[in-house]
Amino acid sequence: MAADGADSWTRAAAGIDVSFKPYEQHGVVANFATERPHREVACQWFRDDGVLAYLPLPGNLISIVWSTPADHAAELLALSPELFCDRVADAGGRRLGALSLVTPPAGFPLRLMRAPRMVAPRLALIGDAAHAIHPLSGHGINLGYQDARVLAETLMALPAHIDCGDLNWLRRFERARKEEVVALQSVTDGLQRLFSLPGQPFSLLRNAGLNFTHRLPVVKDLLVRYAMG
Ligand SMILES: Cc1cc2nc3c(=O)[nH]c(=O)nc-3n(C[C@H](O)[C@H](O)[C@H](O)COP(=O)(O)OP(=O)(O)OC[C@H]3O[C@@H](n4cnc5c(N)ncnc54)[C@H](O)[C@@H]3O)c2cc1C
Structure with missing residues (x-):
């Protein structure tokens, strides 16, 4: 299991090429x-x-x-x-x-860092070794904690006759995490771009969006519950 950060040596040694967007x-x-x-x-x-x-x-x-x-x-x-x-x-x-x-x-x-894979034979990437996002969402560490939780659950469910480094079994972990990781990377990247646009019209649009969310208790509650895991 590699939890050695965005510049993961283990990931590089496994030949998993990632893309960085500064x-x-x-x-x-x-x-x-x-x-x-x-x-x-x-x-x-x-x-x-x-x-x-x-x-x-x-x-x-x-x-x-x-x-x-x-x-x-x-x-x-x-x-x-x-x-x-x-x-x-x-x-x-x-x-x-x-x-x-x-x-x-x-x-x-x-920087935004996307990895095409979170697993390789006998290897699983978790935390920033598998994905890095802009801190404006405050979710970097949560993503890593969820990786650790799902990997532990995947390994706890391992039948006795299967090796814990079995690639097909580890892919269950990757599949279980992919959707949330990609979604949060895309949302955070989109928000970063939205909040970087200069000028008053964009500022008004952003404020309107935040006020709108603030006035919708159902949406706000969903966001708060997601943020709290
Ligand atoms: C400026 C900034 C602000 C952030 N703010 C937030 C925030 O407010 N909220 C939030 O949730 N997230 C935030 N994040 C993201 C968060 O810091 C990361 O998501 C989180 O630290 C990732 O944890 P990690 O353990 O996967 O990796 P890291 O924290 O990078 O830890 C990796 C560890 O592995 C060690 N290591 C590396 N190589 C080796 C090796 N070969 N052998 C042994 N050890 C090794 C490193 O020394 C390090 O201790 C921020 C990130 C940045 C850059």
């Missing part, structure tokens, strides 16, 4: 202590300079992901800790008051 954005991440409690609420702002997410951690701590063009990411990472805290607090409308850094910020290039 987003020309970097994800700037850091952890902060907050002045005001976050009340376990995650927030996301779709800004002209990218997508900023505040993600609650235990206590008065949050992690942030700011997906932003590479030059803006470089500018953020070059700021002093004090200025960086101010910039992130301002970008989030000071929702949680002042922020203080707990871990130094880091930036990662963002």
